[in-house]
Amino acid sequence: MMIFRIIRVELIKIRKRQSPWIMLGLFLISIAFYFLAVSSLADANPETTQADSMRLREGMRFPNGYDGLLQTTFRIGTILAVIFASLLTGSEYSWGTLRQVLSRGIPRTYFLVGKLVAIFFSLFIAMLITLFFGTGFMLAGDMIRGTTDFTLSDDFGWAITTDSLRVTMILIVYACIGFAASVITRSSAAGLGAGALFVFAEVLIFSALSILGGFWAELSHYAVYRLADDVLMANKFGQSSDFAGDWSFSPDWAAAILFLYIAILMAITFITFGRRDLKGAA
Amino acid sequence: MASTATQVKPIVSIRGLTKRFGKVTAVDQLDLDVYPEEVFGLLGPNGAGKSSLIGMILGLVRPNSGSITMFEIDALKNSRRALLDVGAIVEDPAFYPYLSGRDNLLALARIVGAKKTQCDDLLELVGLKQKSSQKYSTYSTGMRQRLGLASVLLNDPKVVILDEPTRGLDPAGANEFRDIVRDIAKTQGRSVLISSHILAEVEQTCDRVAIINKGKTLKQGPLEELLTHRGQSEFLVGDTAKAVSIAEGIGFVAGTTGNKSEIRVNVDVKDAASVNAALVMRGIDVMGIQPAKSDLESYFLELTASAEDQTES
Numbered sequence: 001m002m003i004f005r006i007i008r009v010e011l012i013k014i015r016k017r018q019s020p021w022i023m024l025g026l027f028l029i030s031i032a033f034y035f036l037a038v039s040s041l042a043d044a045n046p047e048t049t050q051a052d053s054m055r056l057r058e059g060m061r062f063p064n065g066y067d068g069l070l071q072t073t074f075r076i077g078t079i080l081a082v083i084f085a086s087l088l089t090g091s092e093y094s095w096g097t098l099r100q101v102l103s104r105g106i107p108r109t110y111f112l113v114g115k116l117v118a119i120f121f122s123l124f125i126a127m128l129i130t131l132f133f134g135t136g137f138m139l140a141g142d143m144i145r146g147t148t149d150f151t152l153s154d155d156f157g158w159a160i161t162t163d164s165l166r167v168t169m170i171l172i173v174y175a176c177i178g179f180a181a182s183v184i185t186r187s188s189a190a191g192l193g194a195g196a197l198f199v200f201a202e203v204l205i206f207s208a209l210s211i212l213g214g215f216w217a218e219l220s221h222y223a224v225y226r227l228a229d230d231v232l233m234a235n236k237f238g239q240s241s242d243f244a245g246d247w248s249f250s251p252d253w254a255a256a257i258l259f260l261y262i263a264i265l266m267a268i269t270f271i272t273f274g275r276r277d278l279k280g281a282a
Numbered sequence: 283m284a285s286t287a288t289q290v291k292p293i294v295s296i297r298g299l300t301k302r303f304g305k306v307t308a309v310d311q312l313d314l315d316v317y318p319e320e321v322f323g324l325l326g327p328n329g330a331g332k333s334s335l336i337g338m339i340l341g342l343v344r345p346n347s348g349s350i351t352m353f354e355i356d357a358l359k360n361s362r363r364a365l366l367d368v369g370a371i372v373e374d375p376a377f378y379p380y381l382s383g384r385d386n387l388l389a390l391a392r393i394v395g396a397k398k399t400q401c402d403d404l405l406e407l408v409g410l411k412q413k414s415s416q417k418y419s420t421y422s423t424g425m426r427q428r429l430g431l432a433s434v435l436l437n438d439p440k441v442v443i444l445d446e447p448t449r450g451l452d453p454a455g456a457n458e459f460r461d462i463v464r465d466i467a468k469t470q471g472r473s474v475l476i477s478s479h480i481l482a483e484v485e486q487t488c489d490r491v492a493i494i495n496k497g498k499t500l501k502q503g504p505l506e507e508l509l510t511h512r513g514q515s516e517f518l519v520g521d522t523a524k525a526v527s528i529a530e531g532i533g534f535v536a537g538t539t540g541n542k543s544e545i546r547v548n549v550d551v552k553d554a555a556s557v558n559a560a561l562v563m564r565g566i567d568v569m570g571i572q573p574a575k576s577d578l579e580s581y582f583l584e585l586t587a588s589a590e591d592q593t594e595s
Binding site for chain 1: 303334340342343361362363365366368369370371372373374375376377378379380381385389393394395443
């Protein structure tokens with residue numbers, strides 16, 4: 001089937017491209033840096049009390065370290081997901097490869113679906129790699145400290161699977177924003193700019209709205225960042241607590257609203273792409 | 283194929299095609315037919331609407347009105363089926379710079395369902411086999427065009443569409459490319475639609491030509507016909523000055539020009555015999571008569587100039 005062939009080619013292209021690997025490398029370095037930073041804070045900082053030191057060390061041990069791992073993945077990964085999806089999509093415009101593929105009679109919808117599926121799959125793989133390296137960092141830390149005894153709860157496997165999938169889902173939401181921005185603006189740079197602007201501006205705008213109170217504060221609950229935060233409240237590991245004290249949607253409702261956002265965004269993207277001329281006036 | 287073109291069904295048929303970009307009409311009620319195994323040239327200056335027309339044929343640009351039929355399939359309603367047997371380079375060849383030439387070709391082959399072995403054969407055909415493992419970003423313009431041509435031939439398309447294919451090539455490279463294009467049509471039995479603003483290129487490569495300007499077809503037909511049947515006859519005579527004055531005295535002769543040995547009489551070819559008789563009766567030695575041939579450039583300039591005049595008036 002043509003759609004599977006397109007997905008396969010998209011995955012090959014991602015595998016052979018440098019930028020996704022560079023991004024993944026940088027991300028893993030930042031995870032390693034996170035563990036090192038917490039470790040040095042727990043061990044060497046004279047300001048840290050013994051109780052805090054104990055708490056920090058416990059938080060880095062296997063399996064408690066998944067808390068920090070998934071939170072870091074959520075915070076840094078969302079930005080990287082936007083960059084990744086924007087680059088992958090927008091470069092098809094700037095290199096002109098989009099015209100080449102579509103001029104062979106490939107349906108435009110297939111092209112977009114193929115790219116999206118490849119992006120989702122890559123994020124899933126990136127999540128697995130992150131878990132693999134994160135687990136390695138935790139176990140290595142435990143071995144260095146000589147605290148290799150740990151107990152796993154009965155639901156550990158299920159919890160880490162569902163928690164990771166929730167984080168991956170949030171990454172996919174942000175990837176969709178980068179993807180849509182690139183398709184609509186027809187450029188990786190513009191898409192990247194629009195996507196990144198959204199990620200940063202949204203937090204600022206909705207934080208300002210929540211300060212205003214009343215209706216505006218209520219509105220801030222519908223921000224993507226806030227909804228993502230609400231979804232992750234269902235996690236056993238890596239629960240986000242940025243908005244503690246304020247009411248929030250249930251994780252299921254937050255996920256449903258996010259799904260609705262993405263459905264609308266994708267509908268706009270697909271319709272725009274389907275109707276648009278892919279060449280300027282001669 | 284030009285001589286039999288009228289008896290054979292066109293493989294690509296365009297009727298009343300119009301495309302407007304805002305207030306600019308890029309293609310205006312354009313009709314066009316491409317027949318099997320011919321090299322069809324789309325000739326026009328920059329901005330004539332050639333690329334927009336090709337974009338519409340390939341489903342990249344949505345026309346405002348008109349129809350495109352390919353292999354008797356409505357290409358506007360079913361572009362996927364219609365384009366199944368079409369290979370094209372739109373503007374410049376476009377590939378992924380981080381992939382090698384071979385990987386680029388393999389990627390496209392996988393999408394269109396072509397066999398892997400065909401990629402190697404095509405790389406050989408275009409003379410890129412030795413450098414196929416190099417990254418595309420390191421390729422010269424000529425190599426890029428060759429890879430583009432190889433990609434066009436994936437899946438053995440019946441129609442090949444090339445938009446300004448020799449742009450950026452040096453004269454030797456352009457010549458070689460034209461030879462390959464002719465080979466594609468003549469020995470491999472494909473139809474080639476080639477757009478160009480280079481008159482010599484069209485003259486050397488094409489069987490039939492459509493001259494378009496400002497989105498309209500000014501003239502369409504076999505190249506020979508366009509260059510000869512233009513209402514002019516050439517007379518090879520002994521005394522050109524006297525012949526010119528005699529010819530100008532004949533009522534239906536619209537104009538004459540002469541040089542040392544021949545005069546060019548602006549008269550319909552069928553009336554050439556009457557002019558000949560008049561010249562002979564007045565004692566002029568007529569050594570030969572033939573339909574006047576001009577180069578495509580002068581014809582093109584004449585056509586586009588008269589189209590400009592009509593627009594202004």
